[in-house]
């Protein structure tokens with residue numbers, strides 16, 4: 500399955516330590532990926548500008564700058580590219596900052612090569628699912644389709660926001676398109692499909708990752724914090740996504756189906 504799945508998937512590795520770079524390249528190569536390695540952030544930007552990879556794996560300590568800043572820049576260039584930070588810095592604050600600026604995952608050195616390959620596959624599955632939805636939206640737009648046929652709803656509204664699952668888009672009450680990462684979109688979808696229900700972190704993790712991604716601590720909290728910043732009028736006093744102490748989160752806004 501892996502050869503078919505991943506044969507043409509391109510992974511960019513940004514790592515200045517040749518030993519680590521070689522190890523990462525070898526394990527991804529064995530996993531069936533097309534791997535390109537660079538040692539500097541400036542080279543990474545060039546690659547992403549000219550031929551964006553499916554996933555970039557970034558070291559945090561690079562000779563020409565910080566991997567956190569690079570994450571922001573690369574996400575700005577290609578928002579739907581997956582980013583995994585691979586770092587020797589294991590402090591929770593580093594992980595949280597990395598995820599906050601838009602990395603999809605974070606793995607600490609020393610790492611288990613098979614785990615890295617599993618994380619890359621998991622991320623590519625999530626990206627593909629979003630792409631598939633976007634392509635289906637284009638196909639649907641090309642053929643006139645009768646309004647809601649009673650299947651799965653494709654749009655949800657809450658407090659003036661419109662979440663469109665087919666277009667993979669979120670519009671604000673002012674009509675602006677808000678840019679969400681693949682994980683933020685999946686998380687918001689999980690909430691609006693289950694309003695007014697307490698969801699534990701484990702449940703949310705299962706829903707958004709379909710169980711195929713190893714849990715990493717605090718990731719749900721970080722993703723919730725990022726989503727709140729994008730949709731809550733006051734992220735410090737959330738009205739939509741409320742924290743239920745010792746239990747999890749609840750989506751407290753009334754949700755209606757259809758757009």
Ligand code: CA
Pocket residue numbers: 514515516558559560561
């Ligand atoms: Ca380094």
